[in-house]
Amino acid sequence: MLKDLFKETIWSLSANKVRSGLTILGIVIGIASVIALVAIGQGAKNSIEKNIEAIGSNLIMVSPGSQRIGGISQGGGSAESLTVEDANAIKNEIENIKAVAPTATKRSQITAKGNNTNTQVIGTTEDYLIVRNVSIDLGSFFNDQQLKSSAKVAVIGPTTRDDLFGTEADPIGQTIRINKMDFMVIGMTVAKGGSGFSNQDDVVYVPLTTAQHYLTGNEHINAINIAATDQNSMVVVQEQITTLLMARHKISDSADADFNIMNQNDIIATATSIASTFTILLSSIAGISLLVGGIGIMNMMLTTVTERTREIGLRKAVGIRKIYINLQFLAEAVVLTFLGGFLGIILGWIMSLIVTRFISTLTTSISLTSIILAFSVSAGVGIIFGFYPARRAANLSPIEALRYE
């Protein structure tokens, strides 16, 4: 009996290849697009989070506020309100701080051996290594002595090394020219990854005093990076810094503050919410594909109802019991949706792999939820619309079914 049912199902599906093929195609497209799109969204979210974590841990950043000239804002960071003394005060007067690194940053043209590149030159202190999770790969970072004496030494990122000296070259002891002055390369950082504007490997570090004397030409700093000792103390530390800086800058109303303070959790939260929005967008597109696929399945199943109703009438007339007719049509719907679902999962998986292969910064991540969701929706639609009309037809009297137009 079961063998007959199985054979009849397979035969019926293969005798109507176009019909079966189109139904499977609808399912495959629906499922594959859901899986691939959700995998891309998830991958984007993961890579954003990874990039942010690479910045450092328990990080609080203070940057100058917007300068107001006659009531007109000049934009964030335009004020020259932060000084090294502010940084020292934070370090000395506030508890639960691991390290404080003031930075004075300037984009400069850098040349070496006829190669040149335009990159970020960051003047900072030794604490920067702790605050921003930077490690040294070759040579060493500058020390206190070099900071005090405004030594013309530089530590470069691996991308900058590649641009100036070529990959695999040893940059230690080489000379680079920044702003028409010679600097000696004394170290290179470990690659952190990241890309575009936030590439933390395309960078040149020099002592803060050196940057102030030779590059920015003033005593101001662009930012103070603070690492709190742990996650729990971050809120308190952030409040204390705000109070301290307002007192030092003689500001009584926090709305008038000439600096901005931000912690890493805020950045992560913002970026995660952007990534989530992105995932929702992709999921909606995927959902629409699934809907379209579902309608396709429904159409295929319903347009064949006329022909199939007569077939059911004939089967009943020649004496096949209702239960076997129902079972056969159910089995057909199950085989179609499972075959389509299986192919759809494979195709979605391949599409995700292709995206990972060709977009180096994005590692897609296939989620089990999307597989289960896509599969069950299409299986549900397929089985309901494949089985329900057949069941109705099998309940008709054979004469009515045979006459069905």
Add this chain to the structure above:
Amino acid sequence: MINCRNLTKTYLTGGVETHALKNISFSIEKGEFVSIIGPSGSGKSTLMHILGALDVPTSGEYFLDNHEVSKLNDDELSDLRKNKIGFVFQSFNLLPRTTVLRNVMLPLLYSGLSESEREKRARECLKYAGMEEGKFKNLSNQLSGGQMQRVAIARALINDPSIILADEPTGNLDTKTSHLVMEALKELNKKGHTIILITHEMDVANYADRIIHIRDGMIEKDEIKK
């Protein structure tokens, strides 16, 4: 073999009762070739559906081989049709895109017979119905009308039924092919099969040995030809 007593069938459409059959009683013996003839609306199709166990009468009794058909449920009716009745329809009703052999084997589904036994039986029935062996593997939609009806006759024979019910079997065929199909049915009757033919054409009805005339849901005339 077939015994009908006081068969009535009433349809209710839109609150109006239509009496399709009014107190029909008759019997048919094994080996007979009977035509049931009547104009459209006479109730002959309703009678055929009841005789074919496709429908049950509103009242009255219908015995087929001593089974009281009017008391059976849906599954029992299915089993009865499978074992006792072979149908030949006006519009052939073959499965499309399906080989001749598979069409003939359809009633043997879920019968527990082996595949080779089924095919052996189907080949015998097809030869019996006068089908050329070269066409056994053709798809049903590649056949002519006459060939399709032969396949349908072979399908009707496959379970060795007590009666063969032919509902306007020549309705979709030209005169020459009609003649061939009717000759094939007559041949089956000579071999001992009971055949009931439903038609509205006198020419076709005349192939039978006995003609039951139906009009307005009642038997008008029951004539036995010699």
